[in-house]
Amino acid sequence: MARKEEVRVRRGRGTVVVNDKMQQGYSYVLSEPIGRNFDPEFTPELTPAEMLALGVFSGKYLNDCRGEFPARWFERAKTSSAGLDDRLNYFGVRASQPLSVWRRNGWIHPDDPRGWFQWYCRYFMGRRMPDEDRRQIGRWRAMRRHVAQIKRACESCDHRCRPRQRQALLHWAYDSRKI
Numbered sequence: 001m002a003r004k005e006e007v008r009v010r011r012g013r014g015t016v017v018v019n020d021k022m023q024q025g026y027s028y029v030l031s032e033p034i035g036r037n038f039d040p041e042f043t044p045e046l047t048p049a050e051m052l053a054l055g056v057f058s059g060k061y062l063n064d065c066r067g068e069f070p071a072r073w074f075e076r077a078k079t080s081s082a083g084l085d086d087r088l089n090y091f092g093v094r095a096s097q098p099l100s101v102w103r104r105n106g107w108i109h110p111d112d113p114r115g116w117f118q119w120y121c122r123y124f125m126g127r128r129m130p131d132e133d134r135r136q137i138g139r140w141r142a143m144r145r146h147v148a149q150i151k152r153a154c155e156s157c158d159h160r161c162r163p164r165q166r167q168a169l170l171h172w173a174y175d176s177r178k179i
Contacts, residue, residue, distance in 0.1 A: 014126070020065040022113045030126035034070075038123075042137045044173030048121045052077035056171050057096055058084035061117060069121055090177070091159065095167035107139070116140070120173060143172040150179045 014030040035047065046054070052062075052073055059080030066074055078088040086094045102108050102115050109132050112118040119136045146165050154161030157178065166176035 016068060016125070016127075018065070018068055020068070022065075026111070028111070028122065028127045031128050032126040034125055036126075039133060039137055042133075042140060044120070044140070045175040046170070046173045048117070048124055049073040049076075051117075051170060051173060052079075054078075054170060054177075055088045055090040056167075057089075057117070058086050058094055059088035060084050061114070062121070069125065089167050090170055091163040091167040093163045093167055095164045095171060109135075117171065140172055143169060143174060147174060147176070147179060150176065154179070 015027055016030065017025070017027045019025060038044075048069070049072060053076035055078040059078055060083070061079075062069065062074075063079055063081070080088060084094070086092060089095070099108075099115065108115055109119065111129065111132065112122065116136060116139065119132065120140075123133065123136070146169050150162050150165055150169075159166065159177070166179070169176035169179075
């Protein structure tokens, strides 16, 4: 039987306590206002809500831990209650590696067992972890090379050109619809 999601947010203290499928008893402090005071080198083009509304991760991301984040993030989210559904992705293709690959490559931090997007959602909410933030922002910046590759290989805004690469960029908060 799956563990029922339980998230308690103590707004007065700025503490979030998480008990979901992948984390039990994990807590973090919200030290910044939501969506504000980002590292100057981190300038994502999409918010978590925008990403979910566009269609990312084949509809299977954050499905069991929605209570941790604002309900408005999920009002237009494209999600799947069944398995992965690549048709829900903006570009209609799968562009994700399985979580097992992320674990094997050491890309997962123990505080964010779901990966980069979970880190970004929590960072957007106001959690700060200086060392991990630097690491994740560095990974985000490294994705910029894909923007350059699309610009070199494709006509402007030709979404049929390199759809997997464009979808992958959406997963990293780059708005590849505009490239």
